């Protein structure tokens with residue numbers, strides 16, 4: 001699962017995650033190792049209460065909402081849009097209105113979910129926690145995620161929270 005590797009979350013974007021673009025080569029190296037690849041995207045309307053909390057970002061069909069140009073999107077089996085309504089939602093891939101993602105993954109025979117992307121303490125965390133809750137063995141690929149750390153320590157706290165929920169941390173090297 002590739003979470004929100006979009007221009008607005010990369011350096012130069014509207015809501016940049018420091019070193020957000022660094023996850024791209026790591027993800028591209030991993031992509032062929034997996035049978036099913038899902039990429040999520042933050043896909044907001046122009047006006048949403050979500051923007052009372054965050055700078056305007058990832059407005060659908062704008063360049064900022066596009067995937068990072070180097071991400072190998074052609075190898076993605078399913079793109080999942082989230083945050084599409086006028087609500088402060090869309091942190092987790094499983095909150096998408098497009099489909100029942102957990103059911104769809106099970107239909108594909110998926111038992112394990114490996115989460116990569118941006119940002120560690122928001123959408124990555126929410127997606128990993130939901131994946132674990134849905135009964136998937138869930139991993140976060142530590143060198144394929146980056147966080148914001150608005151308050152220093154946020155990333156570490158998120159990792160602890162995920163671990164407590166049974167999410168395992170793994171490096172891309174261990175996978176490859």
Ligand SMILES: [Zn+2]
Pocket residue numbers: 042044050054057058083090
């Ligand atoms: Zn958003």
